[in-house]
Amino acid sequence: MKTLYDLALGAHALVKDVRLNDGISARLKSLGVEKGAEITLLKISLFRRTFLLSTGETWVGLRKNIARNIIVADLETPSASEGGK
């Protein structure tokens, strides 16, 4: 089972599940991180403590304890699927 924490930098992924308490899940949903959403991992801070991801319109920063509870599945990178757009 792959989580956001395991993704490589620049990876494009589909969110399969969010296993966090209601408050954090609701905030993530508002920011576009919810089941079925497509995300891209943009930056990982030193020692993999904090992650920056894009949900299309929004950039979201989150810590590893949250990243470890977001279940994802790898997707093809947008550049590969859209001919380098």
Next chain:
Amino acid sequence: MRILLVGTPNVGKTTVFNLLCKSHEKTGNYHGVTVGVCEKKSAVDPHDVVCDLPGVYSLFGQTMEEKIADDYLKKYGKNSDSVLLQIIDARHLKSGLKLTAELCAQGFPLFVLFTRENALQKSGGALEKEKLGAQFPCPFFVVERLKREDLSFLVSKLHAVQTGKNATDFTAPNARCLDGNALFSSLKTSGAILPRAEKSPNALVRFALSPVCFFLLTAFVFWITFGKNSIGEVLKNCVERGVKRFASWAGEKISSPTVRSLVCDGVLGGVGSVLSFLPQIAMLYLFLIFTEESGLGSFLAFGSDGLFSLFSLSGKTAFSVLLGYGCTAAAIPSTRTLDDKTAQKKAVACLYFLPCSAKLPVYLTLLSSAFSSPFWGALLLYALGTGAGLCASAFFADENDGFLLEIAEFSFPNPLFVFKKLCFQLKQFIMKVSTVVLVFTVSVWFLSSYSFSGQCAREQSFLYRGLGFLRFLFYPMGVRDFPTAFAALGGLVAKENIAGILASFPSAGKLYGAPAASYLTFITLLPPCASALASSAREIGKRQTLIFFSMQTAIAFLSAYLVYFLCLGGSVILIAILIFALTVSACAKRRKRKRNDERIRGR
């Protein structure tokens, strides 16, 4: 009519509020600038009241400021004279429309203002107004940036919504779909909206997101503010020379010795010396304003989260820490954006120790008398205050849920706007110096120059007789001069008072070596001023504020005593005691082991 400004964080609600009310409420390019409700009469129609609410992602939000907004909406949102004006940044349509759907579902009288249309188009998106008009569940207006000429049109539209002429159409298909995702998808499918293309950070943004960028930027700001022959120092010397010339001119013109002493020693000596630090304070504020307005603060929060997590704090605290370098009283309310009360207490404990801009004149006054350049000394004191603050928050139990934040986009702020904001901050500083510091300095001058028998020597004065005993607290720091000791305690009213009093008394502040180091340690760790304590009492309660205050005062005194002890060869004594203790313990262990061996052999 009551206009309630709502929207997700960082969409420009306060900017619209300032335009509608001709106000100067704090703005910034990061999430959580507004943490409380602000009400003012509209400048467009004096019968209207405009209410700026904190940003909310959802009506069922969990953070403290979201609950404040939710409570306010419940109280006033559905009143017959109320209308909601939702601001949506067109670059973030999905989160904005989710909130629109929630507000419509709750039956609020709603009008939507889409801003940053050109920015959306530049990033590959679009708003098709005609299609949107046919489908959108409530009336709306689209602009790039709201201008003064749009205001009367906007207010007339709001009046129409409030009177029910152009109210939210709850029978429209989109008003019935209560789910924000469904509203977004249906508008996207019909071509009414085209969200912008995904944006990847470029090399510059990637660098700005790393903590290295912040450290380099801070070092640069310190260098141009405090460095030898830096812009800050050159400007400060110019102002200082101007104040001295004016004081000597005033001294020649005033014939009465008492009035001359009051004007030259009390007013110009105290207040003038604090004002001479205005250029350096301006440079510090310029950096803070640029960080706030450009979105760099948001990047800093991301980059510093790793460091903050070591002290059981969230990266979101970076905003409060940044504001804390300016003014502690203003920084404390910003901790409301944190997730819970425990996180807020941790952040407030950290802010208590951070050196605010008012401590800057004190540092420079004391460091200038001991060193040719105060750069390294100032850097060390800032590091001491920040380090002590982070350690103070580490004492709390780690119940942190982590860090979760929408990262704002970087944009160069409008230079005119930055200049106006800087002028406003400097005006506030000058107002404080010309009121609180002036009254305090003149009172101290009077109390230290007079007794019941009239003008007298300092040892017979009201101040010395009444509070002279306080100097004994400073003896273990090597500080024997009463005005120097009293100045430090005057800092509890306002930190600027310390520099003011030190400048008013010729003997005060002339500290070198160990006493200077211990006195500066005391000043750095001294609790914040009265207004910051009042702000803290509002946020975390009077009891907790009293505990923090007492503990910090004790820490400040004990640390200063320790520094003096270590500077006077105490470090050698301390190392000798440690070596002796280790040797005794090693000998005792060896003897015990020997005895055990003998006992085993004996058996």
